[in-house]
Amino acid sequence: MLIEIPALFTKEEVALIRAKLDAQPWIDGNQTSGEMAATRKRNQQLDKDNPVAIDIGQWVMDRLMAHPLYVSAALPLQFYPPLFNRYEGGETFGYHIDNAIRATADGLVRTDLSTTLFLSEPDSYEGGELIIQDSYGTQSVKLAAGSAILYPSTSLHQVTPVTQGERTAAFMWLQSMIRDDGQRRILFDLDQSIQALTAAQADQQQLFNLTGIYHNLLRRWSEL
Structure with a gap:
């Protein structure tokens, strides 16, 4: 089940978020990769302990938890806090399935559902589609900045190479109250x-x- 959450953030809010994120140091995106995923992943990421990323991540979680459609679809129990990544210059993340368990400061989180919040306008970069494969078929997702997509973490998915411009996004996982x-x-x-x-x-x-x-x-x- 794929659920689009349109206009989770306004254009003005996205501009504010981007100004703060763009001013931060970006590192190798394999900081949070599993051993197998690291062989397919080439992108940049903010350090998970970056205080600006943590503050914006909390804003993202608060906004999601206040959105009736998101709560209805996800029935969230606990989040793995949002991370932020960037793709440019041909960077990509090949087909993979997300790790089943993530560790946080408060314990372990089972990754039932994934969320990507787009923070770049789709016409500002080429490539960078989120391709999701599951029992419902193959879906290509490239949303307006400020919109998000919710999908099962069990899905095989990839981010296609960004061949022009740059694609910035937030991504996160959650454990649902309903496992199945x-x-x-x-x-x-x-x-x-x-x-x-x-x-x-x-x-x-x-x-x-x-x-x-x-x-x-x-x-x-x-x-x-």
């Missing part, structure tokens, strides 16, 4: 239906019943 992707999809579809029926002022008793079903499924499937 199929169960998450059922809950997402049900929640979206409840919201649509609420907006259409559907029968209150039927909405009450559907909401109860949603919460009972969440209770049955969640890992809290």
Whole structure:
């Protein structure tokens, strides 16, 4: 399941974020790569302990957690804090699957879902498409600056070579309250239906019943 979160940040906010990020020192992107991924990855990254990156990363997480569509689709339990990368001059990240477990200062995070927040306008660089392969087929993603894409971390994916300009983005992983992707999809579809029926002022008793079903499924499937 791929979910686009359009205009998570305004153009003015993106410009502010970019001004702060661009002023920081960029390092080899393999700082956070696994052994196999490092053989396919050529890009730049901000140090995960960079205080500016940490502050902006917190802003990104707060904005995502305040977005109803994102929360409905992801049902976040805990994040691996956002990282920031840059591709230019032919840099690329070949096909790979993200590591299943990431360590944070607070413990381990299982990577159920991945998120990429685009911070460069798509017409400012050539290449740099996020290609995602999964049971739903192959998708090519290249969104407007300030928009994000949510997708399963189990997906085989790549960033194609950036042959002109530069592509800056934030990327992060999260552990969902619901481990199984199929169960998450059922809950997402049900929640979206409840919201649509609420907006259409559907029968209150039927909405009450559907909401109860949603919460009972969440209770049955969640890992809290």
